[in-house]
Amino acid sequence: MTRPTSPAALVPWVALWEGESRLEPVRVDPVSGAVRYEREEPEDRDEHGVLWMRHLGPRGEGRPLFSRTHAHRQRECMRRMLCQVCGEPITPRDGRLPWLLPAGEYGSRPKRLHTTGTPPTCRDCWALAAEHCPHLRDAGATALEAGQVTRWGVAGLHHPPGGGEPRWTGCGYEGTAPAALAGMLAETQLVVLSDLREVPLTGEDGVL
Template sequence: MVPFITAWSSERAPGFAVVVRDGRIAYADETKRDRDGSGVLWTRKVFSPGVGVPQFKAVHPLRQRRAMERLLCQVCAKPCDKSAVWMLSQREYESAEGPWPAPVMTAHPPLCPGCVERATRLCPHLRNGYVILRPDRIAPAALTGVLYRPTPLGLTPTAATIAYDDPRTRWMRAVQLHVQLKDYTLVHPRDMNVTSPQKR
């Protein structure tokens, strides 16, 4: 089984030209589908899941964003709604914005309860321990991608992560959406039918 958000070898980046239009970056041949509901420009990738070889360390930008926006399970793509849980590696969990139970920011989309056990086997970053959170509130928090700086010689691109409400999002070609998990409860792996979570 290959997770829904995993990129495939056939999903290459098509050629593109970034231009400045109306005080923000744009594609020279932009279409409506290149921006999200907030007007952020997104990185283009061919959409052909299942074709070629799965790239387990890479995520497809559009499927990652859809999973976050619509709370789709990152493994099976089923809508999770209120049952959505997040599995975070111990390391990420420790990088929460403050002491427990401070909001946590993550680029990992949710999981449905039925895929929690599967995720412990499919996701390498969970192998050294994880926590399972069920949040009451989820909000868009940040964007990772390529930030363009206008200079007299043209646009200079740099990899960056900036806040979702940062005015520089108009200079960002996004790759991943991060969300903030607020008011969450900790779920015991046993309640998710995971038998020995720490031994994998």
């Protein structure tokens, strides 16, 4: 995939489009709240048995919905360390992976670890993202390098036992009851970034 080179071309690979915003309906067990598709594919569930949202429709149709992410592409970014902007595999530097977070999400104090649903951004895309992404441009961006990335859990719609409206929530794989995980329809992979270093958005990488 060719990296974007202009603001008009800057539709992040992970972004959801209007044409693919419909979701495959799920069947919900009225007693347990467990969710399933009528016809499931192996990739519909992760290694913990959590069901993932299945978006319908083609990428690139209609308007891009910059504030939302495509569940499958977001998950692929986290699992395969793909750049959320260009979709290319990210090559670690000195064993460390680059991340670009909204400053408000990361906060003002250095951390040893941070839990996030924001996928990685390769260094080559830092400048374009920081300059043209409305959220990063307005709120500021924090550039990080992570020594370790651990898949921690998911965020999505949880269907409660006994019926009732599903609600948006996040949960970790460990320490969450299997019945609760069975009721999750995941949209976002959550990871823990550890061994963190803040790095400048300037310098030899040619950013900003």
